[in-house]
Amino acid sequence: MFEAKMLHHYDHRFSTYEDATEKQLAVGTLPRLTVDQHQDASAMPLPGYWVPEQDVPTGEVDKNGQPIMESGVRSRLAAKGWDRQWVFGWRDICRASDERTMIAAAAPAHGFGHKFLLALSSQAALMGAAWSSFGMDYATRQSVGGTSMSYFIVRQLPMPSPEQLTPHSGMVLPRLLQLTYPTHDMRPFALDLGDSGAPFRWDPDRRAVIRAELDALFFHLYGITRDDTAYILDTFNVTRDNDTKAHGEYRTKRLILAEYDRMAAADLTLETPLTEDESGTYRSTLTPPPGQGSRHSA
Template sequence: MMHQYDHRWATYDPDGKVRDVTLAEKRDPSFSVLPRYWVHQAEVDRVIGDRWDVQWLMGWRDIARATDERTMIVPVLPPAAVGNKVPLMLSARGWLLSTVLNSFVADYVTRQSAGGTSLNYFIVKQVATVTPTQISEMNWLGSFPEAWLRSRLLELAYTAHDMTGLGEEFGIETPYNFEEDRRAVLRAEVDAAMFHIYGLSRGETDYVLETFPIIRRKDEAAHGEYRTKRLILENYDAMARAIAHGVTFASKLDPVPGDGPRHPACDQEMVHR
């Protein structure tokens, strides 16, 4: 039902069958997935209580194997009920942790410990992650590295009206367009930055990316090349040059990340309650 930077990965049809959400549906900011079971919003609010004061959640997909396309899947979610296979992390800076854990390097680290089909608490708690302090020291991302990551997270995660709570927290009124090519570059920039922040060399980065054969196979089928790897290495190299020359990395995206195309304001937002 969910994937990295995508809370609308799959949905249930009225006949009870699950299916992937189409690209056309993802481009519709009013489209919300249908769950199999329903929980009243008042019950969700009661359980969360005073433990959480923003209108979004973050959790990870417990059902995962080291041989899956991706293992560590940590999306930002609308404020709705989730099952026990989506454990939640209630942290005011959870969005930042999401960008770290969704990276290929963190996924590779996770796969060294994952066994079976469950990514349980004890595994997630032991995953080696960089700290906010370490991120703040990456001045080649600009004066405010967290803001650099946040702009990309928002474009990737805030693509529908049911995620308005995330956008409002950071002053973004309407959802971003779901543009696949732009999203691929946004993700590549985040992944390249994480490889640098974790301290991996270019050769090590190349090796890690080669350990995701399903990503490679799908890329080659869709694009005739391992596009994900190429985009990440291109940005890794550009960041390496910025670090070597003591300058700020410049994204090739136009508009710059955070200023990407957004949907116009509308009178009514379709949000499942």
């Protein structure tokens, strides 16, 4: 069973119960998977709890003598009309003082604790990219008054409509695919996006650029000016401090603003999507481009 603290943006292997100390468990934190562990496409976090995937008998029978079953994960999702082998959701617990407020992620369709809420939507993939952006995160911080981001708050957040996002899917989906598909257990997600290849290798530097491209894209789609984009990024103090400690600079801000400028030069707006073909208006600085990165063996 996944607990909310085990997931983060584009990462369903954020933390694990493996080697957790009593001190960590006492304060509700878990060890994070290392870069080496993330580079193993078969590595998975160790859960603290297990729930049945299939229905299990309760030991009781109904009036007709038939066994009464307790619904497993598959039956519960099917009852909601969800037949995919992956899900998308977000952390309920949030604080404006944390590194990020809206922490959303896609993950295999296993069990989830009640503090990770699910969005069972046909637009879940595109929603994942929007909800993981700094633009959405900043708007979320203005909407959350406590430490819980329940359904009624999320329903009021500024989310572009499917009709508005679909023209930009050519930019979003290859990047979303590479970020979300570093493991074999996310193959169903990749297949739903039309990709049948092996999982992508976990490359932290490449992932940072891809995420910056998506963040810059959504700042444009939300109609946020460059000056306001720079201001918004400066309000994420924990992100800035972590970057400075790891890289000696606020790398996230630098990467996003560089891509923001390149997209502005290509005249990106909500109504005018970017194109990345040979005659396109925008091309990633990454070689190979997002969605065509190095993969694990089949």
